[in-house]
Amino acid sequence: MTNQIAIWLALLILGAIMLDYALFGTEHFLFLGKKLYDFLDWLAFWR
DSSP states (O other), X not given: OOHXXXXXXXXXXXXXXXXXXXXXXXXXXXXXXXXXXXXXHHHHHHO
């Protein structure tokens, strides 16, 4: 992955997080954080 692709991907993710915060508030962040933790735990099992 080139630096330019990484920067655009990071900006896209940050933009999506900011849009979610602006439209729905902070209720979803806790849920998404828990799901991300579960997903990373699942990935570590298959490693």
